Amino acid sequence: MNEIPVSIKINGKQVTASVESRTLLVHFIREQAELTGTHVGCDSSSCGVCTVLLDGDKPVKSCTMFAVMAHGHEITTVESLAPGGVLHPLQQAFWDQHGLQCGYCTPGMLMTSVALLKHNPNPTEHEIREGLSGNLCRCTGYNNIVKSIQQAAGVMSQAIPAAADD
Amino acid sequence: MYTSEFTYHKASSVSDALAQLASNPDAKLLAGGHSLIPTMKLRLASPSALIDVSSLPELRGIRTEGDTIIIGAMTTHRELEFSKVPLLSEVARLIGDPMVRNKGTIGGALAHADPSADYPAAILALNAKIKIQSSSGARVVTADEFFQGMFTTALAPGEMLVEIHVPASVKGAAYEKFAHPASRYAVAGVAVVVHSDGSLRAAVTGAGDHAMRLTKLESEGVSSACKGLVSASDLMGDHFASAEYRAHLVDVMASKALARAK
Numbered sequence: 001m002n003e004i005p006v007s008i009k010i011n012g013k014q015v016t017a018s019v020e021s022r023t024l025l026v027h028f029i030r031e032q033a034e035l036t037g038t039h040v041g042c043d044s045s046s047c048g049v050c051t052v053l054l055d056g057d058k059p060v061k062s063c064t065m066f067a068v069m070a071h072g073h074e075i076t077t078v079e080s081l082a083p084g085g086v087l088h089p090l091q092q093a094f095w096d097q098h099g100l101q102c103g104y105c106t107p108g109m110l111m112t113s114v115a116l117l118k119h120n121p122n123p124t125e126h127e128i129r130e131g132l133s134g135n136l137c138r139c140t141g142y143n144n145i146v147k148s149i150q151q152a153a154g155v156m157s158q159a160i161p162a163a164a165d166d
Numbered sequence: 167m168y169t170s171e172f173t174y175h176k177a178s179s180v181s182d183a184l185a186q187l188a189s190n191p192d193a194k195l196l197a198g199g200h201s202l203i204p205t206m207k208l209r210l211a212s213p214s215a216l217i218d219v220s221s222l223p224e225l226r227g228i229r230t231e232g233d234t235i236i237i238g239a240m241t242t243h244r245e246l247e248f249s250k251v252p253l254l255s256e257v258a259r260l261i262g263d264p265m266v267r268n269k270g271t272i273g274g275a276l277a278h279a280d281p282s283a284d285y286p287a288a289i290l291a292l293n294a295k296i297k298i299q300s301s302s303g304a305r306v307v308t309a310d311e312f313f314q315g316m317f318t319t320a321l322a323p324g325e326m327l328v329e330i331h332v333p334a335s336v337k338g339a340a341y342e343k344f345a346h347p348a349s350r351y352a353v354a355g356v357a358v359v360v361h362s363d364g365s366l367r368a369a370v371t372g373a374g375d376h377a378m379r380l381t382k383l384e385s386e387g388v389s390s391a392c393k394g395l396v397s398a399s400d401l402m403g404d405h406f407a408s409a410e411y412r413a414h415l416v417d418v419m420a421s422k423a424l425a426r427a428k
Contacts, residue, residue, distance in 0.1 A: 002173050021174035021216075043167050044204050046349075051265055058244075058268045064203050065269070068174050069196075069218065112264065133350070134263025 008070045010035065011080040021068055026050045028067035029077060037078040037107045038062060041136075048135035051108035052077050059115040061134070078107035081114070089159070090114060090152040099148030101139035108135050113149050121157055125150070169206035173215045180224055180328060184301045186217045188324050195219050195326060197240060197274030200266055219326070220271065230334050237330040239273020246272060251332060253339040253359060257288045260343060262350060273327045276312070279319045279376065281402070282351035286313055286377030288341055289330070290369035291357035296320075297329035304328070316375040336361055340426035342419040343372070346406060353407050354415035356380065358427040360388065368420065373401045373412040383420055388428040392421035 006023075007016040010033045017032040029038050029052065041049035045064040053076035054060045062075075081088040090113050093099065100106045109132065116123060116131040123131065128149050129142070137145060175193075177183035187193055193215035196202060205211045219225060225240040228249050235251055244267040246258035254272070261267055261275075261284055275285050276296065289296075289309045296312045298305050298321060312320045321327060336359050343355030352372030359367050366387055368380040373396065383390050396416050403409035 002171055004174055020171065022169045022171055024168075044207070045200060045266065048263070048265060054268070059265045060268050061265045064200055066174070066199070066203070066216075068176075069199070069220070071176075115264070131264060134265045 004068055006067050006071045008033075008067070008072075009074045011075075011077055019067055021066060023067045024063055025052075025065040025067045025070050025075070026062035028070075029062060029075065032067075035077050035079050039104060039107055041104070041108075046134075046136065047105070047108075048112060049105050049108040051111045051135065053111055053115060057115055057118050059112050076111070078110055081110060088114075089155045090117070090148065093148040093151040093155065094145070097144050097148040097151055099140065099145045100137075105135060105137045105139075109137065109145055113152070116149070117153055117156060122153055123149070167207040169203070170209060170212035172213055174218065175215060176218045177222060180219070180222060180299060180326065181301075183217050183219050183222070184299065184324070184326060186215070187326065188301050190215050191323055193217055195277075197271045197277075198242065198269040199274075200262070200270045201274065201278045201280065225273070225328060233334050235332050235334050237272060237332065239277075239327050239329060240271045241273070243267035243270045243272065243275075252334075252336045253288045253292055253341060253357060254285070254332065256339075257284045257341045257357070260284055260341070260345070260350070272330060276330070277319060277321055277327045279313060279317050280351070281316050281374065281376050282346075282353070282372040283377075284341070284343065284352055284355055284371060287352075287355050287357040287369040287371035289313075289332075290377055290379055291339070291359040291367045292332045292336070293359075293361070293367055295331040296327060297331065298325050299328045300325045306331070310379070313376045313378075318376070333361065337364070338427040340423040342422040342426075344415045344419060354412050354419050356416060356419040356423045358383070358420065358423040360427050368423070370396065370416050370420070373416050375402060380416070380420060383424070388424065390420075390424060392417050392424060395420055 002021045003018045015033045039049040041047035050063040194213040196216040196218045225238045243258040243261045294309045338360040341357045343352040354373045355371045368383045371377040398409040398413040401409040401412045
């Protein structure tokens with residue numbers, strides 16, 4: 001076997017393991033880092049349930065990267081969103097707006113949305129739908145997911161103090 | 167799904183990658199991996215070694231030299247989407263989805279030469295040049311010379327696509343595609359460019375076995391009615407779109423692109 005040492009900072013914690021070069025990043029996250037919030041869906045870079053953030057703000061599909069490609073990089077997974085059990089505004093919005101039913105796609109939806117709002121804090125409905133074009137949901141019909149992101153965008157922009165008015 | 171086993175080598179430079187490639191003809195260059203990794207998962211490809219060139223600084227970034235924009239092969243679709251490169255910024259925005267665009271690279275996409283990929287039509291219409299390097303030196307080919315067939319380019323074994331050269335300014339340019347509703351690949355995608363000398367170049371992707379120039383549209387010029395630009399017998403047909411339907415789509419997409427480009 002072509003084993004290779006791989007070290008990735010996942011949610012701020014360095015995870016080091018010797019894995020086969022063909023090990024996918026999603027399996028490294030689930031099996032070596034034991035973070036099972038990131039799911040495996042289509043396994044062919046279509047459905048987006050495996051979405052994680054690369055180096056802080058770039059959503060990528062972890063089923064279409066070898067773990068070794070992330071060596072020396074930082075990965076952020078859904079487990080990082082609720083430190084101390086306090087829900088991220090996006091998680092709270094998915095709860096409030098019924099943005100999930102079975103929940104299988106939700107980790108990917110959340111990570112894509114985190115990056116979307118970081119890049120574009122007040123997206124239009126069209127921009128949200130375009131932004132989610134790589135995440136499939138078989139339950140909701142997407143409408144409540146779009147509403148969730150709109151709610152979170154509102155909450156998150158209000159959370160920033162309007163210093164200029166003071 | 168697991169790929170076959172392979173040895174992984176992270177290239178330290180272009181010359182290191184070329185030396186690795188020369189020493190193992192079965193090795194493949196790994197860029198963004200969004201075509202190669204799915205192909206390897208399906209065991210349609212089982213290279214014994216991967217040479218990762220995706221993060222080589224010498225292959226990344228966009229710079230202008232005189233009237234030419236030089237794009238490093240490992241520049242991602244996302245970087246191009248937010249760039250000012252004529253036409254390619256518009257085309258990059260239509261590729262895949264945000265996650266695919268964060269990993270996929272223009273050099274990887276061009277070297278792969280998927281018949282339904284978006285860039286080839288734009289590269290042909292822009293009259294881009296492709297710089298290719300091997301351990302014995304570098305050469306530059308035109309876009310017309312580069313695309314040769316389905317998944318087939320001018321790249322020879324041991325060679326690597328390193329740069330794409332496009333004009334820094336054009337009078338007008340547009341790309342219109344009819345995207346497959348699920349994959350977002352082009353069922354027919356037409357790029358039209360009016361160059362600074364007034365000449366018009368147009369090309370189509372997705373409809374045939376590789377991207378090709380639309381010579382009828384080019385000879386008719388900006389007043390073209392965009393009717394019967396291609397013959398169905400030169401196109402592909404499949405369960406999603408027949409060759410006749412694709413020929414119709416080429417006319418429709420060309421007419422929309424021409425209206426915006428002129």
